Amino acid sequence: MGAAFVALPLVGLLARAPWSRAAAILSSDSSRTAFRLSLEVSGLAAALDLTLGLPLAWVLARKAFPGRTFVRGLVVLPLVMPPVVAGVALLAALGRRGLVGAWLDRAFGLQLTFTTGAAVLATALVSFPLVVLAAEAGLRSIDARLEQAASFLGASRWYLMRRVTLPLLGPQIAAGAALAWARALGEFGATLMFAGNLRGRTQTLPLAVFELSQTDPRGATVLALALVAVSLAVIVALRRRLLTP
């Protein structure tokens, strides 16, 4: 029953997809633009997640400080919060009239809303917890004595980080980044709210699927299947971590 529940929508997609038009739909200008933009946005979002997430994960895993539980809760929030709400919140903070956005506009003439950068920020925010959680769990699983041994053998803090901690953490970082990337690729609500739906600038694949479904519902299934294929690829790549009980 449960398995059928998950399989049914997928079968529906496969059954309704207009296979004769598939090539045309996938190679249309708007699809190709959306696909390219999606890769760009999700890639940048994953990179941003790693840049901000790894130091935070290290602090959460290794430093005891008052309010650590609070910070961890805050980090998990985007994972459980509706993406649309994340988009609204980003608008309130960084929009043209937002808390920080208004100041950015005044001081630098910088407007984030409706730019590719906004799409990156929105997708990065919702996928951020995945990187932090994976990296923190990984850091906790490293045998602390290995790091201590490295210090005994003369490794400085940075050398230890570079030659021991990060390499040992490699698989977890990769898994976290892959999940974050997949999540970013599928992001819809926050992107739509904060970045809008501008072809070539903020219209990523999920937005393109939505737009196409208004005018050509069957054509949309083809794009949808392309997204499913990417999700499947991530599952296959991470099968050892995700599928082994």
Next chain:
Amino acid sequence: MSLRVDVALQREGFSLEAAFDASVDETVALLGPNGSGKSTVVSILAGLIRPDSGHVELDGIRLDDVPPEERPVGVLFQDLLLFPHLSALENVAFPLRARGAAKVGARRRAAEALERFGMAGRAGARPRDLSGGEAQRVALARTLITEPRLLLLDEPTSSLDVAARARFRRLLSETLRTFPGVRVLVSHDPVEAMTLADRLVVLEDGRVTQAGTPEDFRRAPRTPYAAELVGVNLFAGRLERLPDGAGRLVAAGGELTVAWPPQASDPTEDVLAVLRPADVSLHRECPEGSARNVFHGRIEEIAVEGTRARVRLGTHPALVAEVTLGSVSRLGLAEGTAAWASFKAVEVAVLLPQGTSTGTLVG
């Protein structure tokens, strides 16, 4: 060429005040129960913890201000702690690279070190693909690659099974014998310490309670831990004179009769008494004969060592007896059953507080 340690350190709930020496022609074992401060001393020697006061001096040079990576100290860790993501060669090269050596030169020296340990063919192997013995050689090569002046073995065999432990001990013993510097072994395992070290330094609660050769310890252990270490019974208490020329030692766990030492005043406090387990006889029935000390109690534990068995008795005071395996079966001794123990008063070596000792010396 020697090591002089005299350090003090205060942490929440723990204080360390340790002083000991080690010269180049001996292996010194730093022994102590868990939590005695051994690992703190290791960290101080390696430079990872700075003592509040005092000094570490190696070959006449104070190491206090020398950072860990510049200290001529090589550490061999419990569980070896090879880096699982690095090959054997990269593991051995690690201390050199951490000290800023160029990759090529470090790898060449690491390869030479592996060759000396007969591991040239395994340079590319990851630690998980190495056998236990191979991993030990790689770890030793890594410890010695920086040509340290002080070799620190930190609980090297404690997590191995008995057979592997004996094999590794042979390799360690060989390494210690040929190492041209100061050797310190840190351990809580008396067998490891006695087989590898020439001199023992016992650390308890952050203080050195006794130092000396294993022979010194066997003859006159100063604390219950030291007595346990060398496997003898130790009693501490007040010595009182008995009318017939013998003495009674009133110890915390019970009383026993000893030969009266002529120099003793009556009574004498803080007297230590040592009894070899082999001098304790065991019986099924209450023994008749000349032994002045007869106790009855439950057998708590029987530990077999080779052809002998050490029997721990819940008598008052508690006793350890050492008997042959033949006696164990002949007397039908089993854990949980009751038995009688006896020993003669003259077999107890009495150590008076001033250090004057009398009685039968055990050896």
